[in-house]
Every structure is written in structure tokens, then in C-alpha cells.
Amino acid sequence: MPHYRRERIAGATYFFTVTLADRRSSLLVDEIALLRQVYVEASKRMPFKTVAICVLSDHLHAIWEMPEDDRDYSQRWALIKSQFSRALPAMATVSASKSRRREKGIWQRRFWEHRIRDEDDLARHVDYIHFNPVKHGLVTQVGDWPYSSFHRYVARGLLPADWGGRDDGEGEFGE
Numbered sequence: 001m002p003h004y005r006r007e008r009i010a011g012a013t014y015f016f017t018v019t020l021a022d023r024r025s026s027l028l029v030d031e032i033a034l035l036r037q038v039y040v041e042a043s044k045r046m047p048f049k050t051v052a053i054c055v056l057s058d059h060l061h062a063i064w065e066m067p068e069d070d071r072d073y074s075q076r077w078a079l080i081k082s083q084f085s086r087a088l089p090a091m092a093t094v095s096a097s098k099s100r101r102r103e104k105g106i107w108q109r110r111f112w113e114h115r116i117r118d119e120d121d122l123a124r125h126v127d128y129i130h131f132n133p134v135k136h137g138l139v140t141q142v143g144d145w146p147y148s149s150f151h152r153y154v155a156r157g158l159l160p161a162d163w164g165g166r167d168d169g170e171g172e173f174g175e
Contacts, residue, residue, distance in 0.1 A: 007115045010070055011068040012116070013066070013115070014063065014114065016061065018060050018081070018108075018111045019108045022058070024058070026058070031088065034084060038080055046072070046075060048065065048066055048070075048073070052126045052153075053148070054132050056133060061129045061132060063122070073113065129149070130142050130159075133148065141162075143162070
């Protein structure tokens with residue numbers, strides 16, 4: 001089994017990109033209720049704080065704050081991905097490799113992770129997450145995308161409802 005070189009610091013804050021195997025799929029928004037359910041269950045079973053999140057058709061971005069004594073974000077993602085996959089019917093075409101690993105072929109095996117370094121880094125990644133539906137041409141206004149923590153930020157007075165973000169082209173952040 002490969003050992004990916006990942007920075008794992010207990011109590012740190014991380015940005016993630018988690019992607020479906022089929023980048024043309026709309027499964028995540030088609031099954032948003034199921035995704036929300038398994039996400040909440042995972043956060044209860046293995047606690048973490050979601051700082052920001054945005055679910056798009058074929059991938060999602062999230063920023064998690066890990067508990068002070070815990071650094072195992074990989075196990076949390078494995079739990080979310082496996083519970084989501086188990087609740088769906090098997091796909092017709094699954095490679096032999098995925099079949100041997102008991103995978104349904106829904107998710108890409110790997111995910112992108114980046115440890116948030118400071119408040120500026122956090123703010124930049126939160127903006128990136130919230131602006132992502134506009135970047136991908138899914139909506140023209142950030143507030144029009146329903147599957148985003150942007151609405152929570154507006155309700156808490158952290159961002160104005162007409163916030164549009166900026167598309168400054170900095171970084172790829174795992175896409």
C-alpha cells in the first residue's frame with residue numbers, strides 16, 4: 001500500500017479537494033442529502049470542525065480544523081467516502097484493481113490537502129472555496145450556489161450577501 005507524503009499535525013487546519021473518479025458526473029449534487037448525512041455522521045464519529053465547504057457536481061472543497069490531539073484526516077475522508085459509496089448501487093464498470101480493493105469506482109483514490117499556514121492563507125482558501133461555483137460557470141453570483149458554507153458566513157455577518165470574491169488566478173489548490 002502506498003504511503004503518501006502528507007503533512008499531519010494534530011490540531012492543524014487543512015484545506016482539501018476531494019474528487020469523483022468521473023469528472024463529468026453530477027453525483028455529489030444529485031445525492032446531496034446522502035452526502036450531508038454521511039458527512040455529519042463522520043464528524044460525530046471522528047470529530048472535526050468544518051470552517052468552510054462547497055460541494056460541486058464532481059468534487060468538493062473543505063477546510064477542516066482538526067482536534068488538538070488528532071491529525072488523522074485521512075481516516076475521516078475514508079469514512080465519508082466509504083459510507084457515501086456503500087449507500088449507492090454498484091457501478092456497472094469497475095476496474096479489476098478497484099474490484100480487488102472493494103471500491104465502487106465512485107471516488108478518486110487520492111485527495112488534495114494543504115495545511116493552512118496563517119490567517120491570510122485561511123482567508124484566501126475560504127474565498128477560493130466560496131467563489132468556486134462561479135469559477136466553474138455553475139452560477140454568476142456566489143450566493144446563488146446552494147451547496148456552500150457561504151450562506152453560513154452571510155448569516156453570521158462575516159460576508160455580505162452580494163460578495164462576489166475575486167478570480168485572481170492564484171494557485172490551483174488541487175484541481
